[in-house]
Amino acid sequence: MANMIKRVFSNLFGRPATRLYPFTRREPFVGSRGRLQNDIDKCIFCGMCQRRCPTDAIVVGKKPDKSWTFDRYRCIVCGYCVEVCPVKCLSLDPKHGD
Amino acid sequence: MLNNELPVTRDTLLNEVAARRHQGYRFVTVTCVDLGDRFDIVYHFDKDYVLHNLRLSLGRTEELPSISPIFFAAVLVENELKDLFGIPVTDLAIDYGGRFLLSEGSPVAPQRKPDATPAQPAQPTDGAVK
């Protein structure tokens, strides 16, 4: 019981453990996996990412009009597509959302 | 094939399991694989971190005797086998009647492959060489 008195005082007079989100936001850590990005100019539309995706979130349109779309809610941000892309146009941005 | 495996039949199963219980093995789990024409049921037991397995080959419509009178902990796994594979298990200590894991509107026996049509019996040849 006496040990908790020290913790009680530090809780009463110390900083709160939580942040006042959304007024203060934490910067995402480096290397954190937030959202998939594609540099569309480098993409060769080979379809490797579509084949490897575990949740079938990526859809690559081939001929005649080439397109690359992904369903943001299906993506689990695992990074498998980033690893297999042959031209390395895919990357994971640390920021979530928006 | 797994290490330390012993094939059993429906008649020898209960004796082998009782022998394991007597020797102090711990019951781990029961695995069922649907091979199309039959089920492969493997019972896993553990002693001192080494797994010992009993393999039973069951026909598509045969009944399986439960080992829950010997190992009570098996009752949950065998109810799951009944739900997911539709295998009729007899003498269960607690029988949920197919409602252990699945509810009223669920697909029936979802992990069981559709029963294939039986193969045509082979026509006897009369020795003529074609």
Place this chain on the structure above:
Amino acid sequence: MSKRTIIPFGPQHPVLPEPIQLRLVMEEERVVEALPAIGYIHRGLEKLVEKKDFNQCVFLAERVCGICSFLHSVTYSQGIEEMMSVAVPDRAKFLRLIWGEIHRVHSHLLWLGLLADSFGFENVFMHAWRCREKVLDLMEKTAGHRVMLGTCCVGGVRRDITDEGLAEVLRVVDELQKEFDEFVPVVLNDYSIKQRTIGVGKLTKEQAAELGAVGPVARASGIARDFRETGYAAYGQVGFKIVTATSGDCYARIQVRCGEMYECLEMIRRAVKALPAGAINVAVKGNPSGEVVSRVEQPRGEVVYYLKGNGTKNLERMRIRTPTFANLAPLLAMLPGCELADVPVIVLSIDPCISCTER
């Protein structure tokens, strides 16, 4: 013979992290027997394995449970590596151990908070989860995600931890040690906690052996079995000591898990010091074929994966038996004879992870 009533405990209950229903047959205030009813979160993951190829199934195995997710993916990867005779490099084994032990600390802190919440000790709940935030931030800094790490793959690990990352790991481990020294003795010596847990939910050693109890539930009843002794994934090189207790009641389980938390911190320190340099994964070619059973010690006990491959890129069968499934039968043996107010404490003391149980 007094009248018997049936009271349903669950599926929604404030102390349960996941839904399970226990039908308690009561005589006045005492429980006479209990019958479990599960199936509220059955997702059919074992059937999904037939549709995804074996490399994608690592992510599926990870999502069987949120609290012990990394160790599920380690068990799956070890099974496939054994089937395909792939030798994982040493650095990958040590990294798997480090992340696995960090995951174990996070799981035990979560459990400690929930258990304290079940008897109204909100202060310990909030403090344990505040310590857990430090662990989750550490996992995000080293692996990229807070809970679903996604770093294990067939053939090794996908990400490396840099030297700054390792220094961060050691810094957080030292901070956690200070926090544990402060509040774990409070939990273990508190008068109210002792009154509510000593003698409650007793499981004798014979009952535990007969009903197949695993993990801290078995170790608290005196059975000194921990699958990490077999030395998979660098546990043989790092070494550890098994924490047991003898009385078999809820208090013994608290003692075992608190002891394990300290042991995890020691293991992480030893592993970081002994981490060898080298590659972090090997390329895996071909398809798995054959049968293998792979086992790993999760925070709740021993998890068993039966994997069968038939030479194609989809596995034929993946069967998972999680530790909570094995501990449900001992739970049914612990409940008779206790009072209704003790039921939440007993249910939480086996650390139920129902999403693992039902997959």
